[in-house]
Amino acid sequence: MKGAHFRRLVLSLCFFVSVLLSGCTAQKSIIILLPEDGKVSGEVTIVNDQGSQVLNKSWQSVEISGTQGRPASPIVLDETTVQDIFGGVMAAMPLPPVNYLLYFKHDSAELLPDSKLLLPVIAKAIKERHPAQLSVVGHTDTMGTAEYNYQLGLLRARTVSALLALHGAAPAGTETSSRGSSDHLVKTPDQTLEPRNRRAEVSIR
Amino acid sequence: MRIQVLIMCALLASAAISAAQDDRPIGLVKTASGEVFILRDGRRMAALPGHQLVLGDELSTGATGALGVILRDDTVLSLGPSTETRIEQFAFEPVDQKLGMVLRVTRGLIEYLSGKISKLAPGSVRIETPVATLGVRGTRFVARIVP
Incomplete structure (x- = not known):
C-alpha cells in the first residue's frame, strides 16, 4: 500500500516536472x-x-x-x-559545386602543363562529391571554321573526361559538350589566335 | 493548307519542348541518412544519393533523418530531422531570363546556400513557411520552422 502511494507521488511529480520542462523549452x-x-x-x-x-x-x-x-x-x-x-x-x-578552367595547346586537345597539374585536384573534388555529376564543356578560339571548332571543342571535352578517369575519377554521371568558337572567354574578332579561349569548363556537382 | 500543317507542327513541337523542360531534373540527392523520402505524384520512395529531383517533389525526413540536395542552379539545401519541404517553383533559364524559385518548408530544420538564380535575379527566391515568408538574396542561412 505504502509502495503504491509512493509510486503515485513519483508519477505525479514526473508529470509536473515534464509540464514545466515543456513549458520552458517550447520551441x-x-x-x-x-x-x-x-x-x-x-x-x-x-x-x-x-x-x-x-x-x-x-x-x-x-x-x-x-x-x-x-x-x-x-x-x-x-x-x-x-x-x-x-x-x-x-x-x-553537401559540398558546394566547384568549377575549373583548363587550357589547351593551339589546335590540339593536349592540355597546357599548368592545367595538367589540376587533373588530380579535380579528380579529388569528384571523389569528395560522390555521387558526382561531371560536366565538361569544350571551347576554342576563333581560328578555323565553326564546324572544325565544334569538333575540336568536343574532342577537348572528351579528352578531359578520359584524363579524369585515368586519375581515378568515377562520376555518377558525365556530360561532355562543345560550344566551339561561339562562347569566348575573351572577346576577339573572327580568325584570331587567343590562348585564353582554348579551354574546357569543368563543373562538378 | 500547307501553312496550317506547318503551324500545327510548330505548335506540337513547342508543346513537346516545353513538356521536356518541365520533366527535366531540377536537382540531385547528395546525402541521405535515416528515414528520408521523396513524395512524387502521390507515391513515396526512399531518397538515396544519386536520385534526381523534379519540380513539385516533396522532401521529408523522419525523426532520425537527414537529407542533402543540390539543385540545377547550384543551390545547396539540407534537411534535418522531422522536416517537410516541397519545391513549388523552379525556373533556371538564364538565356530566356526565366529565373525564380519557391521552396515551401512546412516544418523542421533546414540549411540553405543560394545558387545562381539568386545571384542572377536577386529577389526571385522565396521560402514559404507557415510562420513567415523569407526573401533570400544570395546568401546562406539555417532555419527552424515550428508551425
Missing part, C-alpha cells in the same frame, strides 16, 4: 544568417502579417513565436549555440 521558429568563407554576402528578409525583419550580418537571428508571431528584433548568436541546434542539418549539407 520558437528561428532563422539565422551564416557567413560564407567568413563573411556574409546577401540578406534574408522575414515577413508576415505582424511585421518584418532583415538579416544581413553573420550569426544574426530572428525568432518567431507561434504561427504568426511578430518577427523579433535580430539578435547575434554565438556559433556554439547555432551548432547545438543545427549541427545535424549542417553535417548533412
Whole structure:
C-alpha cells in the first residue's frame, strides 16, 4: 500500500516536472544568417502579417513565436549555440559545386602543363562529391571554321573526361559538350589566335 | 493548307519542348541518412544519393533523418530531422531570363546556400513557411520552422 502511494507521488511529480520542462523549452521558429568563407554576402528578409525583419550580418537571428508571431528584433548568436541546434542539418549539407578552367595547346586537345597539374585536384573534388555529376564543356578560339571548332571543342571535352578517369575519377554521371568558337572567354574578332579561349569548363556537382 | 500543317507542327513541337523542360531534373540527392523520402505524384520512395529531383517533389525526413540536395542552379539545401519541404517553383533559364524559385518548408530544420538564380535575379527566391515568408538574396542561412 505504502509502495503504491509512493509510486503515485513519483508519477505525479514526473508529470509536473515534464509540464514545466515543456513549458520552458517550447520551441520558437528561428532563422539565422551564416557567413560564407567568413563573411556574409546577401540578406534574408522575414515577413508576415505582424511585421518584418532583415538579416544581413553573420550569426544574426530572428525568432518567431507561434504561427504568426511578430518577427523579433535580430539578435547575434554565438556559433556554439547555432551548432547545438543545427549541427545535424549542417553535417548533412553537401559540398558546394566547384568549377575549373583548363587550357589547351593551339589546335590540339593536349592540355597546357599548368592545367595538367589540376587533373588530380579535380579528380579529388569528384571523389569528395560522390555521387558526382561531371560536366565538361569544350571551347576554342576563333581560328578555323565553326564546324572544325565544334569538333575540336568536343574532342577537348572528351579528352578531359578520359584524363579524369585515368586519375581515378568515377562520376555518377558525365556530360561532355562543345560550344566551339561561339562562347569566348575573351572577346576577339573572327580568325584570331587567343590562348585564353582554348579551354574546357569543368563543373562538378 | 500547307501553312496550317506547318503551324500545327510548330505548335506540337513547342508543346513537346516545353513538356521536356518541365520533366527535366531540377536537382540531385547528395546525402541521405535515416528515414528520408521523396513524395512524387502521390507515391513515396526512399531518397538515396544519386536520385534526381523534379519540380513539385516533396522532401521529408523522419525523426532520425537527414537529407542533402543540390539543385540545377547550384543551390545547396539540407534537411534535418522531422522536416517537410516541397519545391513549388523552379525556373533556371538564364538565356530566356526565366529565373525564380519557391521552396515551401512546412516544418523542421533546414540549411540553405543560394545558387545562381539568386545571384542572377536577386529577389526571385522565396521560402514559404507557415510562420513567415523569407526573401533570400544570395546568401546562406539555417532555419527552424515550428508551425
